[in-house]
Amino acid sequence: xxxQNLLEHLRKISEEERLLLEGxxxxxxxxxxxxxxFVVDSRKMLAWGKLIDIRSHTRFVHFPAxxxxxxxxxxxxxxxxxxxxxxxxxxTLHTGELLLLNPNAVHxxxxxxxxxxxxxxxxxxxxxDRALIMLEEENILRDFLIGTLKPEKNAAEYLHFQSIDSLxxxxxxxxxxxSLLNSQPNRRGINQTTMGLLFLHLLNHTDRINMNDSxxxxxxxxxxxxxxxxxxxxTAELAEIAKxxxxxxxxxxxxxxxxxxxxxxxxLQTKRLNQAAFLLSTxxxxxxxxxxxxxxxxxxxxxxxxxxxxxxxxxxxRIKNGKNTLRKT
Numbered sequence: 003x004x005x006q007n008l009l010e011h012l013r014k015i016s017e018e019e020r021l022l023l024e025g026x027x028x029x030x031x032x033x034x035x036x037x038x039x040f041v042v043d044s045r046k047m048l049a050w051g052k053l054i055d056i057r058s059h060t061r062f063v064h065f066p067a068x069x070x071x072x073x074x075x076x077x078x079x080x081x082x083x084x085x086x087x088x089x090x091x092x093x094t095l096h097t098g099e100l101l102l103l104n105p106n107a108v109h110x111x112x113x114x115x116x117x118x119x120x121x122x123x124x125x126x127x128x129x130x131d132r133a134l135i136m137l138e139e140e141n142i143l144r145d146f147l148i149g150t151l152k153p154e155k156n157a158a159e160y161l162h163f164q165s166i167d168s169l170x171x172x173x174x175x176x177x178x179x180x181s182l183l184n185s186q187p188n189r190r191g192i193n194q195t196t197m198g199l200l201f202l203h204l205l206n207h208t209d210r211i212n213m214n215d216s217x218x219x220x221x222x223x224x225x226x227x228x229x230x231x232x233x234x235x236x237t238a239e240l241a242e243i244a245k246x247x248x249x250x251x252x253x254x255x256x257x258x259x260x261x262x263x264x265x266x267x268x269x270l271q272t273k274r275l276n277q278a279a280f281l282l283s284t285x286x287x288x289x290x291x292x293x294x295x296x297x298x299x300x301x302x303x304x305x306x307x308x309x310x311x312x313x314x315x316x317x318x319x320r321i322k323n324g325k326n327t328l329r330k331t
Contacts, residue, residue: 004080004179008180009079011183012058012079012119012121012179013116013117013119014058016058018033018060019061019062022060022061022062022063023062027063028066029060029063029064029065029066033046034046034068039069040066040067040069041069042068042069042070042071042072044070044071044072044124044126048072048126053125053128053190054123054124054126054182055124056121056122056123056124056179056183057121057122057124058120058121058122059111059114059118059120059121059122061113061114061115061118062113062114062116064110064111064112064113065110065111066110067108067110068108068109069105069107069108070124071105072105072124072126072127073102073103073104073105073125073126073127073130074102074103074109074122074123074125075100075101075102075122075123075125076095076101076120076121076122077099077120077123077179078096078097078098078099078120079097079121080097080117080118081114081115081119082094082095082096082118083095083111083112083114083118084111085109085110085111085112086110086111087107087108087109087160088159089110093160093162093212095120095162098166098167098172099163099164099166100163100166100175100204101161101162101163102160102162102163103160104160106159107159107160121179123178129193129197130194132191132194132197132198133194133197133198133200133201135198136198136201137198137201137202162211162212163207163211163212164210164211166207166210168203168206168207170199170203171200171203171204174196174200174203175200178196178197178200181193181196208225208228208229211225223257223261224257224258226243227243227254227257227258227266228262228269230243230246231270235270235274235277235296236296236297238270238297240254240255240266240267243266254266271307272311274296274297274298275296275312277295277296277297278292278295278298278304278308278316279312279319279323281296282319283319283323289316289317292316304316
């Protein structure tokens with residue numbers, strides 16, 4: 003639950019809402035766009051030069067189907083709101099839940115009551131530059147999440163984080179709201195770093211993601227497989243995860259390839275190599291130990307594929323990227 007004083011501030015009746023309570027029947031489209039199509043325009047929502055801002059969701063009215071020319075993140079501070087995605091997918095956002103919308107998603111919202119308080123984050127893609135740097139380890143799980151920030155048609159159109167009872171997630175969102183309501187020095191850097199930390203924590207809650215597109219079932223299976231690789235990369239085997247999913251290995255392979263563009267072996271190798279690179283740059287462990295910790299038992303094979311992937315030897319990588327470590331090789 004969001005802090006009470008902040009909640010009371012967000013609960014205040016806006017001018018648009020006052021007119022609705024006095025009898026206005028529809029959303030004032032001119033507040034959101036000047037175009038004939040209902041595409042909510044960032045130029046209307048953001049002051050010049052801003053990359054992010056917030057506004058409380060307009061209550062007491064059906065918000066008609068629309069798109070955005072920015073990324074929208076909605077956090078439900080109290081109560082609930084019902085959203086319709088792409089004209090057919092109903093989604094109810096409850097207190098403490100988060101909805102991240104790709105600009106391609108067609109979005110409408112059923113009327114909300116006075117205690118149904120949601121915060122809309124209006125975000126330009128370039129705001130996420132620092133957050134994506136903070137998500138430094140390359141893995142397909144990260145790509146699924148940040149793919150929502152990209153306007154390509156093949157990206158997931160929304161991510162709905164359900165029932166997140168993580169105190170760090172709640173605190174980071176509250177800090178972001180407070181910062182955007184109260185101008186302070188260095189706020190852009192603070193807000194970008196806060197968003198990065200929020201994403202890092204959300205990556206720990208992929209089991210709470212509800213997503214829906216033409217390949218929902220396959221996408222959810224891929225999330226499960228990726229979490230298996232992240233946790234068990236030293237010993238992971240296709241046969242083992244297939245057994246856990248009660249599916250034949252060939253079917254699991256087909257799903258992975260279709261929804262990630264990679265084979266199980268490629269995903270596993272990427273994770274192992276990234277783990278080896280992380281240990282090379284942050285520890286003084288001998289390379290031989292790192293090879294074992296990354297899940298390899300063939301030294302010459304590791305050296306060959308590491309050089310193919312990073313275009314340098316493990317020793318060269320450590321020298322280039324090591325951070326105050328004893329560079330033992």
